Amino acid sequence: QVQLVESGGGWVQPGGSLRLSCAASGFTFSSYFMGWVRQAPGKGLGWVSTISDSGGWTSYSESVKGRFTTTRDNAKKTLYLEMNSLKPEDTAVYYCTRGSDTPGGPGTRVTVSS
Numbered sequence: 495q496v497q498l499v500e501s502g503g504g505w506v507q508p509g510g511s512l513r514l515s516c517a518a519s520g521f522t523f524s525s526y527f528m529g530w531v532r533q534a535p536g537k538g539l540g541w542v543s544t545i546s547d548s549g550g551w552t553s554y555s556e557s558v559k560g561r562f563t564t565t566r567d568n569a570k571k572t573l574y575l576e577m578n579s580l581k582p583e584d585t586a587v588y589y590c591t592r593g594s595d596t597p598g599g600p601g602t603r604v605t606v607s608s
Contacts, residue, residue, distance in 0.1 A: 496520045496598065498590050503602030510580050514602055516573040516590030524548075524568040526593050530575050532586035532604075539597070542588070543575065557583075580606045 502514040514530070530542040543554045543564040552564050563576040573590050585606050589597035 496592060496595075498592065498597075498599040500588060500590055500599050500602040503588060503604045505605045505607070506580055507608050508581060508606055510606070511576070511578045512580065512604060514575040514577065514588055514590075514604075516575075516599070518571045518573065518590075518592070521592065523566075523571040528564075528566060528573045528593075529591045530564060530573075530588060531591055531597060532584075532588045533601075534583070534586040539589075540586075545573070577604070580604075582606050 497519045499517045500514060502512060506512055525547055527544055527546055529544040531539045532542050533539050541555055542558055543562060545552045545564045545566055549566045554562060561579045565574045585604060587601040587603050589599055589601045591597055
């Protein structure tokens with residue numbers, strides 16, 4: 495079955511960086527667009543980014559554009575989210591998604607505070 499397992503979250507000070515990973519299994523990873531969504535405390539899911547199946551196309555929400563970068567390694571079946579210049583408003587649980595599927599993994603928590 496489809497499995498997506500996120501990792502790499504933690505606590506970081508404003509202005510810091512983190513790299514999230516998402517290990518995929520149970521489907522042909524290289525055939526799907528993938529993405530990241532996040533859920534801030536007390537709020538609903540918010541779209542962060544999308545990457546094409548080949549990795550040649552990406553799209554980002556305005557709130558993270560220029561600070562976050564999504565990449566993928568199809569040989570390793572892994573999705574990445576490089577987050578720089580982190581702000582307190584980036585605090586959330588981050589989930590990777592397959593296409594337009596709802597998140598199914600445990601997520602990884604990112605806390606940005608001083």
